[in-house]
Amino acid sequence: MSDSLILVTGGAGFIGSHLTDALLAAGHRVRVLDNFSTGQRSNLALDNPRLEVLQGDVADAALMRRAVVGCQAVAHLAAVASVQASVDDPVGTHQSNFIGTLNLCEAMREAGVRRVVYASSAAVYGNNGEGVAVGEDTPKAPLTPYAVDKLASEFYLDFFQRQHGLEPAIFRFFNIFGPRQDPSSPYSGVISIFTERALAGKPICVFGDGEQTRDFFYVADLVPLLVQALSAAKVTSGAVNVGHNQSISLNQLLAAIGEVLGSLPAVTHTAARAGDIRHSRADNSLLCQRFQLAPATPLQDGLARLLGR
Ligand code: NAD
Ligand code: UD1
Structure with a gap:
């Protein structure tokens, strides 16, 4: 399928633009659909x-x-990626994060396009991963409008698979980080905010005690998985976690940034976010079974690349 046309919704965003680059490099034609709410034209070739x-x-x-x-x-990939933004504006977020998926399913059914790779999220598990690595069968507990829309989108993709032969490859991303993750909003991904502020010597604000944990995954390690799912001869149903089965607390993350830079600006603490998940770590055995994984980029190396060291 080397010169085939691939639609990337949200292709001007952080993950979407890296995927678009990889698809173009592999000889594909790419159609990016984006409303540029957080995505940038400068991310695109x-x-x-x-x-x-x-x-x-x-x-x-x-x-x-x-x-x-x-x-x-x-x-x-098009969605409001911020969990907090969905808490502040559930109705607006729902248009992008749920109606968008439903529109896509209907459009694909009508056009006879079958394969769709979907960016779901670890958020669907809520706090059910407390203290353990969450497997895909862990009971779902969506705590925010963001998580509800992601889970409902998964169910709709499953319906269109059973009823209309759609071929959804659903990934539940844990916390993806890397270049082009926009740090400019308080809603941005934590690594993009912390590294930008650390480089500028501006104070860093941690929501809560900093002992909440995440399973961080470097974007360059994610893109080949998406490409494999787009081009595989067939897809196996059921969502797949994308993480390393590694817990990093925000306090450990700050220490790692400090180690790369040699110092850190002041760190302050404020109240934890409503609906914030405390601990999130992926059981990634299904991912390892179904996909070819290159050696993972260690957090320290990913941070060093982001920080230009
Ligand atoms: P991003 O904000 O950089 O990318 C989202 C893109 O979608 C942007 O280019 C934005 O302009 C576009 N977009 C948003 N609403 C749209 C709409 N209604 N119509 C058209 N385009 C729209 O975020 P990202 O981190 O690259 O996230 C990509 C996808 O991965 C999202 O679906 C997100 O929910 C999911 N995801 C991300 C992470 C992560 O850690 N970054 C984790 C889990 C899931
Ligand atoms: C992130 C993704 C979401 C994805 C989910 C999957 C973004 C913006 N969000 O949500 O799309 O579905 O992972 O696991 O990419 N924090 C601070 N200070 C800050 C910013 C954040 O302390 O300035 C804290 C937050 O309260 C949270 C942690 O850092 O405890 C991570 O926050 P964030 O990067 O927004 O990610 P998630 O909410 O995990």
Whole structure:
């Protein structure tokens, strides 16, 4: 399928733009659909003739019908990625994070496009992973509108698979980090905020005591998994966790950033976020079984690359 056309929704964003680069490098044609709410044109190789950019919203059903025409497969990454943003604006977030998925399913069914890679989230497990590595069968406990929309999207993809032969490859990403993760909003991913502030010598604010943990995964390690899922001869149903089965607390993360830079600015603490998950760590045995994983980028190396060291 080397020169086939792939639709990447959210392709101007952090993960989507890395995927777009990889697909273009592999010889594919890529159609990016993005509303540029958090994504940037500067993330895209706009001078590449194999790249097409559609500016618009996944909540626009007519646009989605046009977007899938001629595509071999779709990577559906467009969403409001911030859990906190969904808490502040559940209705607005729902348009992007749920209606967008439903529109895509309908558009794919009508156009006869089958393969879709979907970016779900560890957020669907809520706090059920407290103290353990969460396997895919762990009972779901979506604590926020973000998590509810991700889980509902998974269920809809499953329905379209059973009813209409869609081929969804669903990944539950844990915390992805790396270059192009936009640090400019208080809603941005924690590593992008902490590293940007550390480089600028500005105070860093931790929500809560800093003992909450995450399973951080470097974006360059994620992209080959998405490419494999887009091009595999067949997909096996059921969502797959993407993490390393490693817990890093925010306090450990800050220490690691300090080690790379040689020093840290002042660190302050404020109240924990509503709905914030305390501990999140992936059981990744299914991922290792189903996909070819390159050696993982250690957190320290990923941070060093981000910090330009
Ligand atoms: P991002 O904000 O950089 O990318 C999201 C992209 O989608 C942006 O380019 C944005 O402009 C676009 N977008 C948002 N709403 C849209 C809409 N209604 N219509 C069209 N485009 C829209 O975030 P990211 O970290 O690259 O996240 C990509 C996907 O991965 C999201 O679905 C997110 O929920 C999921 N995810 C991310 C992480 C993570 O740690 N970064 C973890 C789990 C799941
Ligand atoms: C992140 C992703 C979400 C994904 C989920 C999967 C982003 C923006 N969010 O959510 O899309 O589905 O992982 O696990 O990419 N924090 C601070 N100070 C800050 C910012 C954050 O202390 O300035 C804390 C938060 O309260 C939280 C932790 O850092 O405890 C991680 O926050 P964040 O990076 O927003 O990620 P998640 O909420 O885990």
